[in-house]
Amino acid sequence: MERPFTGIKSLETPSTYAALTYDPLDISAAINRVRSPKAGAIVTFIGTTRDNFQGKQITTLEYTSYPPLSLQTLSKILTSLSTPSLHSISVIHRLGIVPIGEDSIVISLSTPHRAEAWQIAQECLELVKEKVEIWKREWFADGGIWRANRDGAEGVQETEDVPVEFLEQEDR
Amino acid sequence: MAATFTVLYFASAHTYTGKSEDAVPGPMAVSKLFPYLEEKYPGFRKKVLSSCALSVNLEYVDLTEDADKEIQNGDEVGIIPPVSSG
Numbered sequence: 001m002e003r004p005f006t007g008i009k010s011l012e013t014p015s016t017y018a019a020l021t022y023d024p025l026d027i028s029a030a031i032n033r034v035r036s037p038k039a040g041a042i043v044t045f046i047g048t049t050r051d052n053f054q055g056k057q058i059t060t061l062e063y064t065s066y067p068p069l070s071l072q073t074l075s076k077i078l079t080s081l082s083t084p085s086l087h088s089i090s091v092i093h094r095l096g097i098v099p100i101g102e103d104s105i106v107i108s109l110s111t112p113h114r115a116e117a118w119q120i121a122q123e124c125l126e127l128v129k130e131k132v133e134i135w136k137r138e139w140f141a142d143g144g145i146w147r148a149n150r151d152g153a154e155g156v157q158e159t160e161d162v163p164v165e166f167l168e169q170e171d172r
Numbered sequence: 173m174a175a176t177f178t179v180l181y182f183a184s185a186h187t188y189t190g191k192s193e194d195a196v197p198g199p200m201a202v203s204k205l206f207p208y209l210e211e212k213y214p215g216f217r218k219k220v221l222s223s224c225a226l227s228v229n230l231e232y233v234d235l236t237e238d239a240d241k242e243i244q245n246g247d248e249v250g251i252i253p254p255v256s257s258g
């Protein structure tokens with residue numbers, strides 16, 4: 001498995017924090033990063049790894065990325081979500097093998113009031129899943145598959161006879 | 173500087189080529205890259221590249237609109253399969 005860096009790699013602005021790490025996610029730290037006396041609401045979303053895909057048992061789950069581009073894309077998303085009602089926002093994605101049931105992504109953000117916090121969190125997650133250059137590989141008893149969140153993402157051509165998921169040919 | 177640019181392979185592209193990257197002789201028009209890679213890895217275009225986007229020095233290029241854009245030696249090209257974070 002490739003581990004192109006250790007610790008946390010991040011891209012920050014005064015109100016946004018985009019980060020990648022191969023280490024277990026520190027949820028408390030992610031929440032405290034956006035905590036502020038100016039903001040009365042903090043919403044946190046934690047994505048965890050499932051043990052199955054449509055009922056098929058997953059044995060191992062692994063994320064890879066293109067760190068400089070992934071961070072640039074993630075940071076742009078966070079900046080695009082910035083409004084006067086968003087005080088601070090942080091997204092940290094875990095890479096490498098993530099044991100089943102552990103956290104793969106944590107989104108935390110703070111706003112003066114609660115309504116916009118829910119809405120921004122939802123919007124953020126959808127944009128991250130659509131755009132950030134991170135790839136999930138799910139391993140089953142009979143091989144691995146690269147998952148795709150959706151078809152027809154930016155710059156991607158769709159063809160009828162080519163599955164967006166490319167089935168692993170080799171055994172591991 | 174070496175007379176090559178770097179092509180990075182991720183996810184399914186990495187699996188298909190069995191490599192993280194290649195050094196490709198440049199300069200080369202954007203439109204010539206996928207045919208070049210298909211020659212190097214038969215079947216690559218249909219199975220993988222047809223659903224991939226392309227970045228040059230961390231900026232996406234449009235395979236149609238930027239077809240004539242030249243990839244320069246020293247550039248970093250990313251083959252970007254459909255993403256699946258979260």
